[in-house]
Amino acid sequence: MIEFFLNGKRVETDESPDTPLLWAVRDTFKLTGSKYGCGAGLCGACTMHLEGQAVRTCVLPLAAVAGKSVTTIEGLGTPENMHPLQQEWVNASVPQCGYCQSGQIMSAAALLADNANPSEEEVENAMAGNICRCGCYPRIKQAILNVAAIGVDARAAELAKEVS
Amino acid sequence: MNMATDTSRRQFLKISGLAGGGMMVGFSLSGCGPNPVSLAEIEGAFEPNAFLQITPDNLVRFYCPRDEMGQGVSTGLATLIGEELDIAPWDMEILWAGVHPDYANPDFGVQGTGGSTSLKAHFAQLRQVGANVRSVILEAAAGTLKKPVSSLRTEAGHIVAGGQRYPYGDFVGLASVLEAPENAPLKKPNQYRYIGRDFPRIDAIAKSTGTADFGIDIDVPDLHHGVVRRSPVAGGTLRSYDATKAKVVAGVIGVVEIASGVAVVADRYWAAKKAAELIEAEWDLPELAGVSTDKQIADFRAGFDVQGVTTGEAGDITKGLANSQHVIEQEYWAPYLAHAPMEPMNAVVRIEHGEGDVWTGCQGIGAAQGLVARFADLDAEKVRAHNTYLGGGFGRRATLTHVIEATQLALATGKPVKVLWSREDDIQSGIYRPSSLMRIQAGVDDQGQIAMWNAKRVGGNISPHTVGIMLPALFPNVPDGVVDWISDVAHGTFEDWVVDGSSVEGLFEDYDVSNTHVEHVTVNHGLPLTFWRSVGHSYTAFAKESMADELAWAAGVDPVEFRLNNTKNNPRLNGVIQVAREQMQKWDVAEGRALGIAAHHSFATDVAEVAEVSIENGVIRVHKVLCVVNCGLAVNPDVVRAQMEGAIMYGLTAALHGNLELDKGTIKQSNFHDYPILRMNEAPAVEVVIVDSEEQPTGVGEPGLPPIAPAVANAVFTLTGQRLRSLPLKLA
Numbered sequence: 064m065i066e067f068f069l070n071g072k073r074v075e076t077d078e079s080p081d082t083p084l085l086w087a088v089r090d091t092f093k094l095t096g097s098k099y100g101c102g103a104g105l106c107g108a109c110t111m112h113l114e115g116q117a118v119r120t121c122v123l124p125l126a127a128v129a130g131k132s133v134t135t136i137e138g139l140g141t142p143e144n145m146h147p148l149q150q151e152w153v154n155a156s157v158p159q160c161g162y163c164q165s166g167q168i169m170s171a172a173a174l175l176a177d178n179a180n181p182s183e184e185e186v187e188n189a190m191a192g193n194i195c196r197c198g199c200y201p202r203i204k205q206a207i208l209n210v211a212a213i214g215v216d217a218r219a220a221e222l223a224k225e226v227s
Numbered sequence: 228m229n230m231a232t233d234t235s236r237r238q239f240l241k242i243s244g245l246a247g248g249g250m251m252v253g254f255s256l257s258g259c260g261p262n263p264v265s266l267a268e269i270e271g272a273f274e275p276n277a278f279l280q281i282t283p284d285n286l287v288r289f290y291c292p293r294d295e296m297g298q299g300v301s302t303g304l305a306t307l308i309g310e311e312l313d314i315a316p317w318d319m320e321i322l323w324a325g326v327h328p329d330y331a332n333p334d335f336g337v338q339g340t341g342g343s344t345s346l347k348a349h350f351a352q353l354r355q356v357g358a359n360v361r362s363v364i365l366e367a368a369a370g371t372l373k374k375p376v377s378s379l380r381t382e383a384g385h386i387v388a389g390g391q392r393y394p395y396g397d398f399v400g401l402a403s404v405l406e407a408p409e410n411a412p413l414k415k416p417n418q419y420r421y422i423g424r425d426f427p428r429i430d431a432i433a434k435s436t437g438t439a440d441f442g443i444d445i446d447v448p449d450l451h452h453g454v455v456r457r458s459p460v461a462g463g464t465l466r467s468y469d470a471t472k473a474k475v476v477a478g479v480i481g482v483v484e485i486a487s488g489v490a491v492v493a494d495r496y497w498a499a500k501k502a503a504e505l506i507e508a509e510w511d512l513p514e515l516a517g518v519s520t521d522k523q524i525a526d527f528r529a530g531f532d533v534q535g536v537t538t539g540e541a542g543d544i545t546k547g548l549a550n551s552q553h554v555i556e557q558e559y560w561a562p563y564l565a566h567a568p569m570e571p572m573n574a575v576v577r578i579e580h581g582e583g584d585v586w587t588g589c590q591g592i593g594a595a596q597g598l599v600a601r602f603a604d605l606d607a608e609k610v611r612a613h614n615t616y617l618g619g620g621f622g623r624r625a626t627l628t629h630v631i632e633a634t635q636l637a638l639a640t641g642k643p644v645k646v647l648w649s650r651e652d653d654i655q656s657g658i659y660r661p662s663s664l665m666r667i668q669a670g671v672d673d674q675g676q677i678a679m680w681n682a683k684r685v686g687g688n689i690s691p692h693t694v695g696i697m698l699p700a701l702f703p704n705v706p707d708g709v710v711d712w713i714s715d716v717a718h719g720t721f722e723d724w725v726v727d728g729s730s731v732e733g734l735f736e737d738y739d740v741s742n743t744h745v746e747h748v749t750v751n752h753g754l755p756l757t758f759w760r761s762v763g764h765s766y767t768a769f770a771k772e773s774m775a776d777e778l779a780w781a782a783g784v785d786p787v788e789f790r791l792n793n794t795k796n797n798p799r800l801n802g803v804i805q806v807a808r809e810q811m812q813k814w815d816v817a818e819g820r821a822l823g824i825a826a827h828h829s830f831a832t833d834v835a836e837v838a839e840v841s842i843e844n845g846v847i848r849v850h851k852v853l854c855v856v857n858c859g860l861a862v863n864p865d866v867v868r869a870q871m872e873g874a875i876m877y878g879l880t881a882a883l884h885g886n887l888e889l890d891k892g893t894i895k896q897s898n899f900h901d902y903p904i905l906r907m908n909e910a911p912a913v914e915v916v917i918v919d920s921e922e923q924p925t926g927v928g929e930p931g932l933p934p935i936a937p938a939v940a941n942a943v944f945t946l947t948g949q950r951l952r953s954l955p956l957k958l959a
Contacts, residue, residue, distance in 0.1 A: 078497075079477070086497045090452075095444035096437020098618070100569050101650040105899040108569055136437035145436060152435035156427050156865055159873055160297030161434025162441060162569040162618030187908040194899060196569045196619050197297045198876020200910035202869070 067128045069094075070138030080126035084118075085109040087125055088135060096136035096165045100194070107193030110166035111135050117173035119192070136165035139172055144226075147218035148172055151206040159197035167193045171207045175215050183208065266290065267322075273399035275360050275407055277329035278308060278353065285384060285396030287312070289319045292330035292349070294340040294590050295430065296568075296620030297873070298928040299866035302429045303346050304353055306862055310421045311357030311413060313381035314395075317429050323614035326596045326607075337701060339591040341625060341758060343830035343926025346862055350923050354413055362411035367401035368393065416860075416921055425865040430616070442588040442615045443647060445575045451480065451642040452496040454503040454649075455632050457488040457656045460892035462513040462753050465489055469507045476502035480642070485635040487628060492640050496647060515753035516892035523752060523889055524560075527664040530685035530748040538726040539682075539735050539745030547679025547742030551670025553781040559667070559773060560953040561766035563887040563894075564660035566759055567904065570618020571653045576633035577643035578603050583610040584643075585633070588617035590625040594700035598627055601703035602634040621877070622758030626658045626696050654902055655894040659887065660759030661687045665734065665770040671782045677793050679742040682734050684767070687751030688727035689758060691717035696757070722749040729758075733767035733933065737800055737828050738775070738793045754889075760877055761929040764829040768933030769940070769954060772825035776941040777950065786941065787811065787824055799833040800826055803855040806916055807835040810853050814839070820850065823942025825934035830926025832858040836875070836934040838911070840942035847883060847956055849911040849939055857918040859925045867927050868915040874931030875913055880905040882936035886955050 066075045069092060076091050083102075088094050088111070097120065100108030104119035111120050112134040113127075140146035145153070148168050158164045167190070174181060174189040181189065186207050195203065210218055266272075266280050267288070273281045280288040289308055295301045305316035324330040324338075332339050334348040361381055368386040369376040378388065385392040416423075433439035458464065468489045470482040476491075478498035483490050489508055493499035518526075548554065574587035576599055583599045596612035599605070617624055633646040648656070663686040672678040695714035698705065721727045726747040735745050759765060779789035787808050794801040804826050816822055819841050826835035839851040854871045861867045884903045888895045896902040940951045949959060 078495075082497045086495065090495045090497075093446065094437075095440075095446075098441075098570065099443065099647070100571075101899050103650070103898050103900070106569065106650075106904075140436060142432050142436050142438055145432075149435045153427055153431040156431055156869060158297075158428070158431055158434035159299070159869060160569065160617060160619045161430065161439050162616075164434050165437040168435065190907045192906075194569065194904045194906060196567060196621075196877070196904060198873035198905070198910070199869075200876060200905075200907045201872055201913055204907060204910075 065125050065129050067130060068132040070134055076125065078125060080124060082125050084111065084120040084123045084125055084128055084133065088120070088133070094135050094137050098162055098165060100163065100166075105194075106163070107166040107170060108163050110169040110193065112169060112173055115173065115176060117170045136169060139169065145222070146172060147210050147215050147222060148175070148206065150222055151210050155202050155206050155209070157199050157202040157206050159199055163193060163195045167195065167203055171203070175207070175211055179214060180211055181207070271400060273403045275363065275402070276356055277324070277327060278356050279312070279360055281395055281399050283396045283399055285394035287314055287319045287384060287395070289321050290324040290330075291321050292324045292338070293332065293345045294588070294592070294614060294617055294620065294624075296340070296588075296590065296617035296624065298870060299428055299863065300340065300345045302866060303862050304349055305429060306421050307346075307349060307353040308357040310419060311354045312361045314384040316421055317426065318384055321429060323592070326593045326612050337591070338593040339625065340620070341590050341622060343832070343929045346924040346927065347831065355410070358411040358413050359407045359409060363402050363405050363407040364395050364398050366405055367398035370401055371398055422862050423860065423864070425863065428866065439616050441570055441618045442575070442586060443570055443573045443618070445586040445615065445645065447575065447577060447643050449642060450575065451492050451494055451640060451644050452499045453490050453492045453633065453636040453644045453646040454496070454499040455485070455488050455490040455646060455652075456503050456506050456508050457652065458510045458512070459655070460510070460512045460516045461656070461755055462515060463510040466509040466511045468509065472505035473502035476505065481640050482506070483636055483639040485632055485639070487632055490632065490636055492636055492642065492644060500649070512892065513753055518752045518892055519890050520888040523662065524664070526750050526752070527662070527685045530664070530750045531666055531683060533748050535683060535746040535748035536724065536726050537744065537746050538731060539743050542742035544679045544681045544742045544744045547740075548670055550672050550678045552673045553778065554668065554670040555774065555777050555781055556666065556668040557774065557777065557952055559665045559770035561663045561769060562885065562954060563662045563754060564759055564881060564885045565654045565657050565887060565902065566619070566621040566623035567653060567902065568617070568619025568621055568623055571650055572623075572629040572648040573646060574627070574630045574633040575643060575645045576630065576637040578634070578637045581605065581609060584613065585610065585630060586613045586615060587627065587630055588615040588624065589627055590617070590620050590622075594625070594697065595627055595630050597700040597703040598630045599634050601699055602631050603638055607703055621760045622762070623657070626757055627700065650899070651897045654887070654897055658692070658755040658757040660765060661689060661730070661756045663766045665767070667770055667774045669774055669778055671778045675782050675784045675789060675792055677738050677740040677778065680735050680738070680740045681744045682731075682770075683746040683748065684731050684734060685748045685750050686730065687754070687756050688721040688749055689729045689756050689762070690727040691721050692756050729763045731767065732763040733827060733829055734771055737771065737797060737826070739796045740793070760874065761829060761932040764827065764929070764933040765878070765881065766954070768825065768827040768829070769936045772827060772934060772937030773940055773950070773952060776823075776937070776944065790824070790826055794826075797828065799857050800828050802918060803833045803835040803857050806855040806918060807837050807853060810855070810916065811837055821942045821946040823938045823940065823945060825937035825941060827930070827933040829930045829933055832856060832925040832927065832930035834871075834930045834934055836938045838935065838938040838942050840939055840946060842946060842958065845958055847939065847943060847958065848909075849879060851912045851914070852935065852938070853914050853916070854931060855916045855918065856931065857920055858927050858930070859920050859922040861917050862924055864917055867917055870927045871915045871931040872913045874929065875935050876905050876910060878932040878935035879911070879939070882939050882954060882956055883909070884955050
């Protein structure tokens with residue numbers, strides 16, 4: 064039995080410890096926002112946060128998350144209460160097919176948590192592990208820079224004010 | 228964007244899947260026939276046609292007839308119908324249409340999304356549908372309010388009468404019994420409120436919060452998971468297998484031999500995946516197993532010595548040759564490519580009580596229904612087909628082998644089964660962009676005019692494969708033997724008698740040249756072939772626009788001026804090149820960089836692209852791309868910009884990286900480490916200029932792709948003097 068925290072909630076599973084976290088989250092815990100793209104840690108569609116760090120969960124065995132804290136796109140924000148990056152993604156019509164965007168946003172959120180004011184090059188390097196086949200890169204990059212320019216927390220406060 | 232409706236839409240998709248929505252019986256646009264069962268059952272809803280449902284609560288639902296693969300079609304089509312219905316596109320709830328003739332693509336006659344046709348094909352139809360329904364609601368409002376129609380107007384889903392606003396929903400009861408007009412007057416372009424305006428894509432919230440449902444996300448009670456082992460060489464068949472080790476993996480409920488190989492079905496994906504890898508399988512391999520890339524290229528080159536089938540014959544190339552001051556003859560190469568959409572192929576099929584359900588994100592939901600019917604031996608009417616968002620299409624999701632696999636596994640196990648392909652399956656067991664070897668001999672006269680154009684293409688054809696794929700899907704009752712026979716005839720026809728248009732499209736048409744000869748030789752080793760974003764144009768534009776540049780340099784004419792001088796009979800293409808020239812004149816090109824231009828007409832749209840390129844450590848680096856597009860009226864300009872950006876990135880992946888090679892018939896590449904996709908650190912900035920036009924919309928999803936590879940290659944030539952004639956582009 065492996066226990067961990069999924070979006071702040073303690074969960075447990077009896078799946079075999081070599082099961083990649085992605086499949087446990089999708090098939091067992093029914094959170095399907097994180098996607099399968101390559102199964103080899105090459106495309107970033109499966110990106111979640113493990114203790115706040117962006118990780119490729121298609122190659123991360125369940126055994127490695129025991130006792131730790133996992134955040135998925137569902138834990139980052141909801142349609143009713145979006146993270147500033149998600150709101151910027153919407154405002155700038157970033158997604159096309161949308162399949163990779165959960166992973167893109169999770170990588171971007173980890174980047175801004177780590178480096179609040181990244182340069183263009185730092186954004187490119189941090190996001191180079193996330194493939195977008197539709198080619199949304201210019202918009203993804205701009206959206207991240209736009210949020211960074213205001214600051215994630217400042218932008219979140221603005222959004223909260225808009226809602227209320 | 229209304230969050231509540233978005234949530235309820237997703238709930239609807241899930242509920243309809245479980246409760247049995249989706250079965251279609253006949254109904255008609257006039258509303259005389261029985262109502263379609265697939266429209267969600269809502270007490271008192273007004274259902275004037277296949278596309279709209281308006282409830283007494285003023286919920287307006289649009290059943291989107293085309294498939295959303297990222298190209299923004301749901302936003303675009305909602306804009307067309309919403310414009311004339313007078314409701315904001317984002318205030319409608321969008322659902323995926325089921326299977327019915329009324330949802331056919333007007334350009335194809337069947338339900339299919341592709342060929343950059345959707346906005347053009349539905350432009351008149353959906354606006355008319357919206358206008359007709361608005362008209363009957365106005366009439367119902369006039370009757371209810373006892374006011375003349377002329378005293379009422381509509382705005383954002385409401386009837387406005389004097390100072391009062393009434394939701395459309397107030398009048399749906401009466402509207403349901405009135406006869407809607409068939410040709411209500413349409414707005415004039417200067418009356419448009421939504422067409423031509425930028426607003427966020429309607430699907431952006433769902434796609435930014437992980438709440439958009441793709442095929443891979445479908446869940447039904449007791450869902451099981453299938454993983455298939457397929458022949459390492461396309462067309463091979465299973466000779467024998469040993470599944471002893473696979474069967475003992477916890478969670479496995481069966482190992483099943485199916486048409487495409489042998490599959491494991493388990494209660495969860497990871498168990499099925501692990502077990503499938505433990506199967507030891509032997510295959511009977513086809514002739515393709517004797518072909519590696521070296522032989523493939525040699526066979527293609529030998530095709531140049533064969534008399535091919537002629538098309539595009541005009542004037543007299545011998546005379547044109549005599550009039551030429553400079554003659555160039557060169558070969559251009561384009562390899563096989565996989566589409567590699569981010570969402571690998573998948574489908575869920577359930578067969579129960581003589582009825583079927585299929586969920587899959589595809590470019591033609593009618594084909595999914597037909598395949599389940601054929602392989603489960605059911606009447607098509609007994610199969611409910613549910614579309615989803617597509618995690619990328621690019622032509623790949625018109626071929627639905629995975630639906631056949633899921634059907635056979637559901638039948639064999641009695642469980643609902645989801646089949647999911649791995650990335651390796653996607654790249655190695657898929658269906659491909661044809662490889663092409665093209666030779667062009669062209670001459671330019673002393674006035675800088677192209678005097679002759681003699682082109683020959685060697686490679687495989689898409690159309691016979693399309694026949695073999697679509698026929699069994701769209702005509703599930705036609706017996707297999709007849710399907711095979713027609714497919715064979717199709718292959719033979721395109722080899723010996725008729726040139727498959729998609730094999731040579733774009734190879735010669737754009738320039739003012741009166742002496743042309745185009746010849747085609749079919750060489751195909753058996754790899755299955757299909758549409759890949761921009762189809763034939765994806766390689767012909769590379770050859771044509773590289774040759775145009777070579778001619779310009781030979782004639783000592785600026786490549787931009789050369790193109791302008793040679794496209795005078797083609798004013799739209801000439802127009803985008805002119806705009807590109809204006810932008811180039813004020814372009815501040817950095818030291819050590821150069822610009823390259825290419826222009827191409829495809830899918831009725833004209834695009835010129837200019838790439839700013841440098842060489843960094845021997846690697847081609849594209850810094851910025853200008854894209855000038857004339858696509859008629861841009862229904863949503865920001866979606867047009869996004870499609871140009873995306874097509875440029877997709878085309879750059881092919882230009883700089885894309886290469887599938889054969890090793891004894893097996894595709895050598897397998898995942899993103901050896902089939903690399905452009906990443907953000909390689910992506911150029913893109914500036915899109917949309918030429919103002921009030922002509923009806925033309926293609927948008929694909930035409931941005933063809934010019935990018937030659938634009939980059941032409942810039943590389945200017946920068947280095949190296950003329951790269953093979954894709955992907957690699958410096959010597």
